Amino acid sequence: MSKIKKKRVGFVLDMTPLVDITFLLLTFFMFTAKFRSESENQQKFTIKRPQTTQDTAKLPDKDLVMIKVGIDTVSNDTAFYLSMVNEQDVAKLAEAMMALEYPGATERTALFKITDSTWLGKIVEQARMINPQAKFAVDADRRISYKWIDIAINEMRKKRATSFNFVTDKKGASM
């Protein structure tokens, strides 16, 4: 190409619309961002949720007692992990568990690792007393065997928590 290009001196591009849109998106993502709660910070496992086809209800984000059943990534054992979602309930539950002398409970504990059904029954009872409106949600790994869920259902049933939720993922969602 022998054509000599004219050199563009002081080429200026108006960046204002770009910056506008960028700020708009930034504010949107900042407001929608949800930060990890204390109990999630204390969690040392990931849960592969079971998948369902139907578009069922969404999980409430307050007044909730979460019973997670997960496989510990380090020790490879299955256990219940109970936590409450409301900020004030977390502190109350920790206090109640310290009063019951649960091994390893401190006022900073937000996620209680429980391995036997007796303690699960006790902590479910405490959670019911602290927040009677709270709903129960069972968030369990799809690979664990059903007996763990059976224990959890029975303990909740005994404490008159007969309506609860199973946390699932939509089929086809990336996990």
Add this chain to the structure above:
Amino acid sequence: MAGGGESLGGGPKQKRGKSGKRKGKKRVGFRLDMTPLVDITFLLLTFFMLTTSMTTPQTMEMNVPPELDEPVEVRESELLMIRVRGDGKIFASMGNEDPEAPVNLKQLQQFVAAKNIDLENRCIVTLKSNGDAPYGLIVEVLDALNAAEPEIIQGLQRKGINERKRKFTVAPYTDEDKLKVEGK
């Protein structure tokens, strides 16, 4: 660098406000370098975009009857048993019949729908699962039961019943159940 901010300039011919009472030095082509600002904004934008997870988990609601001190009498012919064996095979049968061959989820859904329509709201679905069956499978069974609901409601409406009362319970897996589904 292209700094943007053209509009800030205000060319020499443009008059600002009420014509020239201000005697300050007129800034011609004032330009602020916006590059660092844009850099940081993009950085934050990418951070927030990557950290937000848009998919909120779903839930599947379960209602189980409370533990009663006295057992409730039900007719065996109105009881629909779903048994899940330890190896993940599903068996469905009515309470007074013995389960036959294992069914898949599609067949289970059809069976549950047909029986519920036949029995007109009196059918009680009971789920009995071996402790060794994977939890993921149980949820899939429950999902199939939920998926059968619209069909049941339609079927009942065709019969002139507009109300749907769903009866569902979980029961322990006993040795008797184990024998019934063994070797099938």
